[in-house]
Amino acid sequence: MFQTSSGSRPGALPKGRPRIAITHGDPNGIGPEVALKALTDRRLLQFFEPILVGSAHVFRRYAHQYNLGALRLRIAREVSTTVPEGSTKIIDTLPGRKARIAVGQTTPEAGRLALEAVGTATELAIAGEVDGIVTAPISKHAIALADYDFAGHTEFLARQTGAKHPMMMMVAASLRVGLVTIHIPIKRVAGAVRRSVIKQRIKSLCQSLVQDFGIARPKVAVLGLNPHAGEGGVLGSEETEEILPAIQESCRNSLLAFGPFPADGFFGTSAYRQYDAVLAMYHDQGLAPFKALAFEEGVNFTAGLPIVRTSPDHGTAFGIAGQGIASPLSLRKAILLAIDIVRQRQKSELWAESAL
Numbered sequence: 001m002f003q004t005s006s007g008s009r010p011g012a013l014p015k016g017r018p019r020i021a022i023t024h025g026d027p028n029g030i031g032p033e034v035a036l037k038a039l040t041d042r043r044l045l046q047f048f049e050p051i052l053v054g055s056a057h058v059f060r061r062y063a064h065q066y067n068l069g070a071l072r073l074r075i076a077r078e079v080s081t082t083v084p085e086g087s088t089k090i091i092d093t094l095p096g097r098k099a100r101i102a103v104g105q106t107t108p109e110a111g112r113l114a115l116e117a118v119g120t121a122t123e124l125a126i127a128g129e130v131d132g133i134v135t136a137p138i139s140k141h142a143i144a145l146a147d148y149d150f151a152g153h154t155e156f157l158a159r160q161t162g163a164k165h166p167m168m169m170m171v172a173a174s175l176r177v178g179l180v181t182i183h184i185p186i187k188r189v190a191g192a193v194r195r196s197v198i199k200q201r202i203k204s205l206c207q208s209l210v211q212d213f214g215i216a217r218p219k220v221a222v223l224g225l226n227p228h229a230g231e232g233g234v235l236g237s238e239e240t241e242e243i244l245p246a247i248q249e250s251c252r253n254s255l256l257a258f259g260p261f262p263a264d265g266f267f268g269t270s271a272y273r274q275y276d277a278v279l280a281m282y283h284d285q286g287l288a289p290f291k292a293l294a295f296e297e298g299v300n301f302t303a304g305l306p307i308v309r310t311s312p313d314h315g316t317a318f319g320i321a322g323q324g325i326a327s328p329l330s331l332r333k334a335i336l337l338a339i340d341i342v343r344q345r346q347k348s349e350l351w352a353e354s355a356l
Contacts, residue, residue: 017049018131018342019079020335021091021124023117024054025136027101028110029316030326032062035136037328039071039088044332048339051079051130054117055099056092066324079129093120103322111142115156122160125307132308132338136331137316140183151183154302157309167204167303169277170287170313171337172294176213176277177286178205178303189282193225193238198246201279202257208303209276211348212341218276221266222247222259225281229262243281267293287313296327299334301341308341310334 022038025031036059039050052059056075063073074083075092083089093116100109121133140152150156158166170177180201181192202220209218223229224243226236233240243260250257261271263280267289272278280286290298291313298313312330320326 017047018339019049019051019129020338020342021051021053021121021130021133022331022335023114023121023133023135024052024058025117026110026114026139026142026316027055027058027099028103028105028107028142029137029139029318029321031114031136031138031316032058033066033321033324033326034312034328034331035059035134036063036066036068036071037326038331038335040068041332044335048335050088050335051124052088052090053093053121053124053133054090055094055097055113056090057094057098058101058113059090061101065322079124091120091124093117104318106139106142106145106318108142108145108147111139111144111146111148114138115143115146115148115150118153118156119160122157122307122309125309126161131342132310134331134334134338135309135311137312137314139316139318153300153309153311154182157302157305157307161305161307163305165200165204165304167201167208169205169208169301169303170290170294170298171301172290172298172313172333174276175272175290175294176209177290178277178279179281179283179286180279181282183283186282186284190225190236190238193242193281195242195246195249198222198243198279199250202246202250202255203253204304205277205279206255206257212301212303212308212344213276214344214347215276217256219256219258219274220277220279221261221272221275222257222279223263223266223281223285224260227262227264229260263289296329297333298330299337301337308338308345310338310341 022035072087074087076089124130154168168179168182209215225238230236230239239260247257300311302309312334
């Protein structure tokens, strides 16, 4: 069972082919399918070493169902355990036991399995045994049924790593969208859009663009909350009272933040192309246009963590689970982004060391 960290830092990143832990997500959804399918791309395996984390029974069951025996799955007690050349390691979180799989259904057991896999993968990253983690989709309903009090991956990872200011960021090539609020009901959004929070989000977003994407002087576009960005207070006061002051104070701190922009026209006119990232006020304001522009190619990245974590931009897709038709494209993109960010952080560490 995983333990919650009180703010541990990951170990030194090794050189060479990075090790990336990949969890199976909810075993009743498409997570195991897309995780395994992604690893059938032999070209991708040139760039990293995959470490599957979760129930070995789940991985093997789906590998058999989809005729993926070429992956040669092997259980390893530790990441450093040697397995035959060409094999794929599994760190088994349910050793000696078979998981109950109910394809397409929401169950508490699936919620527990999904989150325990993430917890184990995160521990490995904190210990420096893997360089990053890629998490297949989980069901928020299932983890609630399993009596966990986390709204999603972002909140869980923040608790486990001790991160104070994690940020959900959606990434597809040069399109990057960060969020001020994440998994909260829409009726609570206006009350959560506060100057201090927005300032911290702008700062976190800029820091990640520098550290994780190698952009020296990032430009961030900040969206308004209300229709037409409030129309000068006629349609809402959050822009004038909270958002604009946060942007102005950020600029005084040498951060390049602009706005607030009306969200509809901003994406409709492709204005996002002029900036390195966009900061949206709430979940659907940022994710709806992002997925319209980059569905299946987008990646969910958690900025502000001491470890590297990415995920595909889709959910568990219970409706097509078990049919063998799920596309692994977004998960492949998540793996590639994790590799890129690991490499960028390695460069940042080398630059920091050389400056000493």
